[in-house]
Amino acid sequence: MKFWASIILTAALAGPAMAQDKPAEPPSPQDILDRSVPASWRTIAADDLVVMTLADGGQVIYQLAPDFAPVHVANIRQLVRSGYFDGAVILRVQDNYVVQWGRPDEDPTKPVGIDEHPPAEYDWPLKTLKFKPMPWRDAYARKAGHVASWPVATDGKSAWLVHCYGLIGVARDVAPDTGSSTQLYTVMGHAPRHLDRNLAVVGRIVAGMEYLTARPRGSEALGFYKTGPEQMKIVSARMAADLTAPEQPHWQILDSDTPTFDAWLKARANRSGAFFVKAAGALDVCNALPPVRTHP
Amino acid sequence: MKFWASIILTAALAGPAMAQDKPAEPPSPQDILDRSVPASWRTIAADDLVVMTLADGGQVIYQLAPDFAPVHVANIRQLVRSGYFDGAVILRVQDNYVVQWGRPDEDPTKPVGIDEHPPAEYDWPLKTLKFKPMPWRDAYARKAGHVASWPVATDGKSAWLVHCYGLIGVARDVAPDTGSSTQLYTVMGHAPRHLDRNLAVVGRIVAGMEYLTARPRGSEALGFYKTGPEQMKIVSARMAADLTAPEQPHWQILDSDTPTFDAWLKARANRSGAFFVKAAGALDVCNALPPVRTHP
Numbered sequence: 143m144k145f146w147a148s149i150i151l152t153a154a155l156a157g158p159a160m161a162q163d164k165p166a167e168p169p170s171p172q173d174i175l176d177r178s179v180p181a182s183w184r185t186i187a188a189d190d191l192v193v194m195t196l197a198d199g200g201q202v203i204y205q206l207a208p209d210f211a212p213v214h215v216a217n218i219r220q221l222v223r224s225g226y227f228d229g230a231v232i233l234r235v236q237d238n239y240v241v242q243w244g245r246p247d248e249d250p251t252k253p254v255g256i257d258e259h260p261p262a263e264y265d266w267p268l269k270t271l272k273f274k275p276m277p278w279r280d281a282y283a284r285k286a287g288h289v290a291s292w293p294v295a296t297d298g299k300s301a302w303l304v305h306c307y308g309l310i311g312v313a314r315d316v317a318p319d320t321g322s323s324t325q326l327y328t329v330m331g332h333a334p335r336h337l338d339r340n341l342a343v344v345g346r347i348v349a350g351m352e353y354l355t356a357r358p359r360g361s362e363a364l365g366f367y368k369t370g371p372e373q374m375k376i377v378s379a380r381m382a383a384d385l386t387a388p389e390q391p392h393w394q395i396l397d398s399d400t401p402t403f404d405a406w407l408k409a410r411a412n413r414s415g416a417f418f419v420k421a422a423g424a425l426d427v428c429n430a431l432p433p434v435r436t437h438p
Numbered sequence: 439m440k441f442w443a444s445i446i447l448t449a450a451l452a453g454p455a456m457a458q459d460k461p462a463e464p465p466s467p468q469d470i471l472d473r474s475v476p477a478s479w480r481t482i483a484a485d486d487l488v489v490m491t492l493a494d495g496g497q498v499i500y501q502l503a504p505d506f507a508p509v510h511v512a513n514i515r516q517l518v519r520s521g522y523f524d525g526a527v528i529l530r531v532q533d534n535y536v537v538q539w540g541r542p543d544e545d546p547t548k549p550v551g552i553d554e555h556p557p558a559e560y561d562w563p564l565k566t567l568k569f570k571p572m573p574w575r576d577a578y579a580r581k582a583g584h585v586a587s588w589p590v591a592t593d594g595k596s597a598w599l600v601h602c603y604g605l606i607g608v609a610r611d612v613a614p615d616t617g618s619s620t621q622l623y624t625v626m627g628h629a630p631r632h633l634d635r636n637l638a639v640v641g642r643i644v645a646g647m648e649y650l651t652a653r654p655r656g657s658e659a660l661g662f663y664k665t666g667p668e669q670m671k672i673v674s675a676r677m678a679a680d681l682t683a684p685e686q687p688h689w690q691i692l693d694s695d696t697p698t699f700d701a702w703l704k705a706r707a708n709r710s711g712a713f714f715v716k717a718a719g720a721l722d723v724c725n726a727l728p729p730v731r732t733h734p
Contacts (some may be wrong), residue, residue: 237648238603238626264715279575281722307534308626316712332628332725336709336718352533352655359648408580413632416612419560422632426577429628 145200171409174402175433182402183394185290186435192222192349193391194243195368197231197375200353201435202393203382204310204328204347207292213260214312214342217323219381220255227379232337232357233325234363241354242313243376246323246369250258262320263342265302272305273301274398276407278424282335286427288398293427301361303343306333306428309376330355348434355417392437401430411413454588463680467705468493471729478698479690480587481733487644487678489687490539492528493671496514496649499582499608499678499687502641504590508597509556510608510638510666513619515564516551522620523675528653529621532661534581534628536610537650539672540621542665549620559638561598569597570694572703579629582723584694588642590633590721593597599639603725606641626651644689672692699728 186205194202206217221227227244227249234242245251271289273296280286283295284337286304303309310328312355314321323343328347347354357374360367367373382390394402411425462492465473482621489599490498504511525547530538540594541547567585576582579591584602589600590630606624610617617638624643643650653670657661663669678686692699707721 235652236650242614265691279577281575281577282718282720305479317715330627332722335720335722335725336706338718341718355533356531356652356654358652418636419613420635422578422634424578424631426499426628426631429631 144180147332147384155288163307166413169405169409169412170415173194174406175240175396175411175435178396178402181262181398182397182400183435184397186348186388186393186395186434188383189381191391191393192218192345192379193385194227194350194379195377196353197377202349202350203393204345205348205393205395206341207303209290210259210266210292211263212314214263214321214323214344217253217256217260218326218344219311221323222379222381223384224254226251226253226374230375230376230379232354232367233372233373234327234359234364234366235330235354235359237359239330239334239365240327240328241357242325242327243354244313246373248369253322256322256324260320260322260323260342262318262337265300268296268299269299271301276427276430278411278426282338282413282426288430288432290397290402291395291432293431295427299351300339302339304333305329305335305337305343305365306431307313307331308351308431309343309377311337311341311345313342328354333426346431348395349391358375362434366367393434395434396432398432404435406433439729443612449632457500459712462665463704464708464710465701466667466709466711467478467702469690470702470705471508471731474692474698478696479731480693482644482677482689482691482730484686485515485677486688487687488641488675489678489681489685490513490523490646491673493647493673494649496522496646498646498649499689500641501644501689501691503599503639505586506562506588507559507608507638507640509553509700510559510619510640512615513549513552513556514622514640515617517549517619518675519680520550523548523672524549524726526672526675527669528650528663528672529656530623530660530662531650531653531655533655534627535630535661536621536623537626538621539650540609542669544665549618552620556616556618558693560635561596564592564595564597567597568695572721572726574707574722577677578721580718584699584703584726585589586686587694587728589727593724596635598635600723601625601627601631601633601637601639602642602727604643604727605629605635605639606643608640629722644691645687689730690733691730692728694728698728702729705726 171194190206208216230245275285275287286295312321313325412421447503486502502511526541528539571583576651595683609621708717
């Protein structure tokens, strides 16, 4: 009976207390999702979803962020559609930091039809975004919150996507290089917020994160794999929009502009139930990533 | 040339710029460690180090925090010394959350000589601790900082160890159970700060974290493994103090009460060099975990 997490699960499944002689428990985050109406969920467009299949059978699905990094994202779509990532590899897994994939530097394959030098799509004027702040402090920015279900931070003038767990960025050379999207990385550890505003954040992992994070860490410096069998092959990357109907994944994300999301945030910040002694009363933006679900 | 991290490494190895016609780069965090004097490092006592060996050969070394959880830590030492963890297993790996180990609930092995019901060693009066605040905001607490190289947060009255990546806590049943230390977990993902003040934090991983985090995620709910071969065996857990001299590991941790640590924090908050466009100007407590090294 020491599986504290089993207890949490049981409590979540049991739902709020119904006995008349004690006040009802506030709903858990999961209760709120279970009772949500369809309108609280945003359907992710098939042209914003990439399906990446690994040689070990793992399937990783990620969502693109064209509103935040339009040129980098246009490059990714073009790289995917031109087959650039078919036969690319997992280059690097560094514990508590990032997983990086693409083609090794020495690979002669040339990308075709992309913008080799995108602008620095690192931040945007706050006033151009429909930013919804969270009521809590942020360790790095004046405010943190959401824009269309993406985690965003702001200094009051500009705003940027946050390097949270599962967010995807574009690897690059030293500044002023901005990266052309031929190598991508995802965050797998405590949010490396010092990367915010220094690299283009272009998306987030929607499913299959564990096929990247549960890999052996690379044996070279910074978690790079040795060239050769250590590098897991990417069999293919496809835009969901280009798949046949039966192959197409359908995903939704909780809409950050809904009362359901507000209730979910509040419940996440104030955990209650038999397990908890004290509620945190706050929530970090990287602990407030809107949940996703397959299309019901 | 798109290995941005390789560039960071190169910049770090090259050290600060020496050319007379431009200002010297401020030192990088690694430069500061490289130039540190021995007195900036705290030697971790052998009676505070546990060496855990897994059936796949992985060796995980963790440091205990007796000043923060004396009864829970006394239990761990007793459990280790009585062989309780020899033959225990990795019970659970949940992506972006925790790795949990110990004996499965159905295991009949009884712990011997421990306090089955420790006090709730979750927080302490601030005034009893030599707390050194960081100058930046914290998303969850009034202040965050360090006590003797441990990450600590405070509301101004009480203070507690923070659930950062690699910190270790004691699994427990629903409140008011406090856990007897027979099952432990470590954080492997973005800091689940809602657990702060709800569980006893008893230590941190010093080495071998990847032997826990790179494991396949458990196939059951919440990342639990099915009973049987899915559960990696723990061959042995030993107090470093009980090992023979040649077997004994020797670790040091950067002392948070030194100017070297202050300089390291500042450099971490203000990354510079050819790679960076903008410095964050801040640091989250879980991105400010004092580095460790083997004893020189």
